[in-house]
Amino acid sequence: MKPVRIGVVGCGVISGIYFQNLTKFEAVEVVACADLNPAASQAVVDKYPSIKAVSTEELLADPTIEIVLNLTQPQFHFEVMKAGIAAGKHVYGEKPLSVSFEDSQEMLRLAAEAGVRVGCAPDTFLGAGIQTCRKLIDEGAIGTPIGATAFFTTPGHERWHPAPEFYYKVGGGPMLDMGPYYMTALVNLMGPANSVSGSARITYPQRTITSEPKNGTKIDVEIPTHVSGTVDFENGAIATVMTSFDVWGAKLPFIEIYGSEGSLSVPNPNNFGDPVQILTREKGEWEDVPYSRPFSDNSRGLGVADMAASIASGEPHRASGALASHVLEILHAFGLSAESGKRIELQTTCDRPAPLPVDTLKFG
Structure with missing residues (x-):
């Protein structure tokens, strides 16, 4: 399988483990990174010379990049993911999918119209x-x-x-x-x-x-x-x-x-x-x-790799936007219930993710 090309937006603290792992998964190839702080993206390039430091605009405009991986702070999640979808790219973000539940639903609607996928951390449940x-x-x-x-x-x-x-x-x-x-x-x-x-x-x-x-x-x-x-x-x-x-x-x-x-x-x-x-x-x-499945070490990025492999196979990916949006509605419902004094009936549901097969992804 030809690796799916990824561009990373956001080179802060959490990005380190992503770069470390995604450069080892055979399903993906990280080709570019962008950050508002040029020193942050340059530090990535210094460690991984095969990755190119670009602006976010350049990353979104690159026709060879198939997945935009968004590792910015939560308040920027919707903005960056929406821009990625508008550029015709699949998007995967750090949790939460967006700050507001309504924005997460809008993101899924835009992605469906554009025919692209949405994925979101956490992917620890795949470990x-x-x-x-x-x-x-x-x-x-x-x-x-x-x-x-x-x-x-x-x-x-x-x-x-x-x-x-x-x-x-x-x-x-x-x-x-x-x-x-x-x-x-x-x-x-x-x-x-x-x-x-x-x-x-x-x-x-x-x-x-x-x-x-x-x-x-x-x-x-x-x-x-x-x-x-x-x-x-x-x-x-x-x-x-x-x-x-x-x-x-x-x-x-x-x-x-x-x-x-x-x-x-x-x-x-x-x-x-x-x-x-x-x-x-x-x-x-x-x-x-004893473990019956692989990936016991810190494998952040596993969800992105699974999404890339699923794009190639045409199968649903596991760390999906629908799952993340449903979880986000649950999280907000705690606060809504506290404010209203009433139980909150949820609007969304999602498919229970399929188990991760033992040999689904090659890593190393």
């Missing part, structure tokens, strides 16, 4: 850990899923991120920041959701950056930093979800799935590996489960 869990569920190892828990807690990103302000502005917050990993994993494991109820609060109206280079800078908090609620899935399962930037310490599972015949401990959905454990009614104690 060894969660794919192994998916196989166990599909095989009936825990019976019928009846419930789940999902927890993300931290004291806040201002302790380590060099420019954490956007985490506390519209488009940020723990649910839009980390929620995509958790909800994408849950939809992959149990299928789409149909309703959400939630509560939310701002615990600290102002935060102080303690990381460098902005140590001591104050941040006014504009969005809820502690969000929790329940999600009802179409298959009848009910999940309890909490994401927080306000918790100093916790002993909580990342994700657990509870079935009629047992329970499943799911790895950190922000990672591709981590341990998988199962407890069944028959045995009554937790047991480690």
Whole structure:
């Protein structure tokens, strides 16, 4: 298969692992990169001489580039993806698909009219850990899923991120920041959701950056930093979800799935590996489960490579725009429910992504 040519917009912190991995997948070839800061794109070229540094306009105008990979900050996701679609290119972005759910729906409409694909991170659900869990569920190892828990807690990103302000502005917050990993994993494991109820609060109206280079800078908090609620899935399962930037310490599972015949401990959905454990009614104690699927190391970019291979084969790709938009609606529904005091019935659904075959992508 001839590699699909990719142009990357945004050469910030997250781009490093993408460039590292995408230069190894046989399904893709990264040929260009663009960033508002020329030094950032030049640093990429210095490390990967086969990649050319260009402006975003030049990248979009290049007829040989088939996929635009958007790694900009969330507030620019819709703008860049929309421009890529208008240029007749497939687009794949970092999470979330856009800041607003309405923009994500508009993006999908424009892509359908243009006959191009939309993909979106996270792709961690394609990794060894969660794919192994998916196989166990599909095989009936825990019976019928009846419930789940999902927890993300931290004291806040201002302790380590060099420019954490956007985490506390519209488009940020723990649910839009980390929620995509958790909800994408849950939809992959149990299928789409149909309703959400939630509560939310701002615990600290102002935060102080303690990381460098902005140590001591104050941040006014504009969005809820502690969000929790329940999600009802179409298959009848009910999940309890909490994401927080306000918790100093916790002993909580990342994700657990509870079935009629047992329970499943799911790895950190922000990672591709981590341990998988199962407890069944028959045995009554937790047991480690070896991976049944590849990609246990940090494989960010796997979703882009799968999209490229799926374009060539004509099959649906797994980290799809429809999945990302459905997840985004779920994430926003927590806040809408908190504001209204009512359960939110979801407008969208999506296909449960197909499992990733063991030998689908060549890497190395």
